[in-house]
Amino acid sequence: MLKQLTRWTALAIAVTLPLSANAHRAWMLPSTTVVSGDNAWISVDAAVANDLFYFEHHPLVLEGIGQPPQRADGNARPRAANRLVITAPDGEEVAAQNGHVGKYRSVFDVEITQKGTYKLAVAGAPRYFARYKENGEERRWMGELADVGDALPANAQDVQVSQMESRMEVFVTSGEPTDSVFAPTGQGLELQPITHPNDLFAKETAEFVFLLDGKPAAGVEVNVIPGGIRHRDGLNDIRQTTDADGKVAFTWPSAGFWWLEAKVVQEDGMQAPLTQRRATYSATLEVMAP
Amino acid sequence: MRTWFLLPLAAFAAHASAAEMTVSVEVPRLAVAEYHRPYVAIWIENGEGHVADLSVWYDLKLQDNEGEKWLKDMRQWWRRSGRSLALPVDGLSGATRPVGEHSLTFPADHSALAALKPGDYQLVVEAAREVGGRELVRLPFSWPVADQTEHQVSGKTELGNISLNIQP
Numbered sequence: 001m002l003k004q005l006t007r008w009t010a011l012a013i014a015v016t017l018p019l020s021a022n023a024h025r026a027w028m029l030p031s032t033t034v035v036s037g038d039n040a041w042i043s044v045d046a047a048v049a050n051d052l053f054y055f056e057h058h059p060l061v062l063e064g065i066g067q068p069p070q071r072a073d074g075n076a077r078p079r080a081a082n083r084l085v086i087t088a089p090d091g092e093e094v095a096a097q098n099g100h101v102g103k104y105r106s107v108f109d110v111e112i113t114q115k116g117t118y119k120l121a122v123a124g125a126p127r128y129f130a131r132y133k134e135n136g137e138e139r140r141w142m143g144e145l146a147d148v149g150d151a152l153p154a155n156a157q158d159v160q161v162s163q164m165e166s167r168m169e170v171f172v173t174s175g176e177p178t179d180s181v182f183a184p185t186g187q188g189l190e191l192q193p194i195t196h197p198n199d200l201f202a203k204e205t206a207e208f209v210f211l212l213d214g215k216p217a218a219g220v221e222v223n224v225i226p227g228g229i230r231h232r233d234g235l236n237d238i239r240q241t242t243d244a245d246g247k248v249a250f251t252w253p254s255a256g257f258w259w260l261e262a263k264v265v266q267e268d269g270m271q272a273p274l275t276q277r278r279a280t281y282s283a284t285l286e287v288m289a290p
Numbered sequence: 291m292r293t294w295f296l297l298p299l300a301a302f303a304a305h306a307s308a309a310e311m312t313v314s315v316e317v318p319r320l321a322v323a324e325y326h327r328p329y330v331a332i333w334i335e336n337g338e339g340h341v342a343d344l345s346v347w348y349d350l351k352l353q354d355n356e357g358e359k360w361l362k363d364m365r366q367w368w369r370r371s372g373r374s375l376a377l378p379v380d381g382l383s384g385a386t387r388p389v390g391e392h393s394l395t396f397p398a399d400h401s402a403l404a405a406l407k408p409g410d411y412q413l414v415v416e417a418a419r420e421v422g423g424r425e426l427v428r429l430p431f432s433w434p435v436a437d438q439t440e441h442q443v444s445g446k447t448e449l450g451n452i453s454l455n456i457q458p
Contacts, residue, residue, distance in 0.1 A: 036368060037358030176374045199369070288365055 026060050026282070027259055028120060028170045029053045029227075033198050033286040035174045040112040042172055044096075044120065046084075047105040051229045052259045053284070055105035062122065065099030065108050082122045084108075089116025089178050116178035117198060123167040123188065132156040148273050162276040165189070169283045173198035186214035189264055189281040194247070200287045202255040209246045210262055212279060216246025220264050224250055224285075227257040255289035309398040309434055310457045313344065315415055316450030319389045326420040327386035328448055329360060331367035332394070334402060335412045335428075340370035342402035343379075344413075345394055347386045350378060363418035366426055391451070406433050413441070417448040425449050431456060 031043045045053070046060035061068045063081040086094040096108035112118060130141040134153055141151050148161055165188035171181070177196040184190050191197070194207035210220045220242040225235060240248045252258070262281040270277065313332060332344040346367070349357030358377055362368045377383055381401075396403055410432050418424040425448035429441050433456070441454040 034362050034365075034368070034373075036360070036362040036372065038355055040359065173373075201369075288369075290366075 024048045024050050024057055025052065025259065025261075026122075026168060027053060027284055028060070028122070028168065029257060029284055030120070030170050030172055030286075033170070033172050034288070035112055035172065040174050041109055042112060043107065043109050044170065045105045045107055046122075049104070052225055053227045053257055054230055057104065059101045059104060059106040060122070061101060062096075062099075062106055062108070065096055065106055066101035068101060083124055085119075085121050085123070086110055087119045087121070087181050089114045089118065089180050091180060094118070110172070112172065112174045115175035117171055117173045117181055117196070119181035120170040120172070121167060122169075123165075123185075126163045126165045126188075128161065129164055130159060130161045132159040145274075159273075160275050161273045162278055163274050165277075165279045167281045169281075171197045171283070171285075184211050184214050186211075188213070189217070189220065189262055189279040190214075191260075191262075191281060191283060192246075197283065197285055200252060200285055201290050202252045202287055203290055205249050205251040207247060207249045210242050210248065210281065211246060212264055216242075217264060218242055218244045218246060220246070220248070220262050222248045222250075222260065222262040224258050224260045226254060227259065252287040255287050258285045258287055259283075260285055308457060309403070311396045311400075311403060312393060312455040312457075313396070313413065313415075314391055314393045314451070314453040314455075315387075316391045316445075316452070317387055317389050317417075318445070318448070318450040320422070322422065324421050326422070327388060328417040328419040328422070329364055329386065330415065330417045330449075331364045331372070332413070332415050333367060333371060334406070335370070335414050336409060341411065342405065343367075343371050343375075343382050344396060344402055345384055346372070346377075346379075346382055347384050350383060350385050360418070360420065363424060364416045365418075365424070366414070367416050403433075408434060413452070413454050415445075415449060415452050417445070419448055423447050427452050429454050434458065 026048045029045045045055055046062060047055035048060050049055055049057040061081045063083040065084065068081060084096060086096060088094050094110065096110060098109045100107045128143060128145045128148060130148055130152060132139050132152060134156055143151055152159060167188055167190060177198050182193055190211045192209040192211055194209060200206050210217050222242060223237050223239050225237040238250055240250065242248045260283045264279045266277040315330060315332065317328060330347040334341045334344065348361055361372050398404065413429040413431060414426065416426040425445050427443055427445045427449050429443045429452055431441050431454055435456045435458050437458060439456045443452050444450065445452065
């Protein structure tokens, strides 16, 4: 059973842990983040892949979008697909259209009928992940927190049980940028703009505040990486840590699509059986040429 | 200065409210296989940013206002002003223009100039062309002027000569 799950577990980890050293990155790439005129649409690629922004590994499977890939053994996926929530400026949820899942990417379109800022978010309930040793062998488990006690063998050693929360977002604005979609959910790690994420320009400094469970979070590692990794040697990332007010500032050296990732790991004050909480946030941001 | 311009000037020269601004924008001839007339935005900025729009040229005739889809390609104008406007705007929106020099005259009672406080400004011209490039040119000026003032700058790629003539 554990072996069967390995592949999907690895993918699930990749999606929930975009920052861990060996993980693939999960991302969405919109055709644009600034639109003008009426009858506007955007098209979005969603993928799990190392390089930004090349789809070359797995599609990011999203609930209700396209036909999910079938496993060779015919078994159902071990867990529900990620759910994409598209929020319009008026707060209503908008459905993605023309969904398709290919070998390396999911694709969907969003019709932009309102003026203002839309949010595309892939988040969801926390996921639970255990890592332990059984007879000296490294084992992994994913499931509901309530089941962890029964799922792990009695002789499990070095047990680490993690609560993992992730949020992945893209913002798109038609006309004037608006702030309605930034109302925090109060769960996990979230971005609060000081600079609107659809008003980013190369050579300018953008400021964001990161919230953990709705409160400004100090000491959050935030990393931004410009796309186009394949065609250069260096990652060219910029690393910052949020200050006491949860604030972080980036001066964009160049225009283009950038990937932002933020991470908080908590190990103190965990309630058994949890030993760790990992909350991550990622966003694909478009920095305009000046 | 062109002679046609001298005639109205002569008539109003003695009048206190004769101040006016003439902006000339050259759409250059380009040796490209596929040519589309550029979208052009002309506006006034000061040190703090956008002050007033003077003119925006885009494709007004496409079905379903499809031409507005590309307004964002004039990305500074879109940021400074366009994105907050409900287009088309009377007296601001105009059709794209062919290759050549285009003169626009703004009298003192034009909404942009009537509200213009004395100070230092920049005339900003931004052009974006379908399947082509984009260029932004700035031309500093002071307002108002005691004597007739002429400012001139040349674009390098998408814009030709830009001149600004201000009458006291």
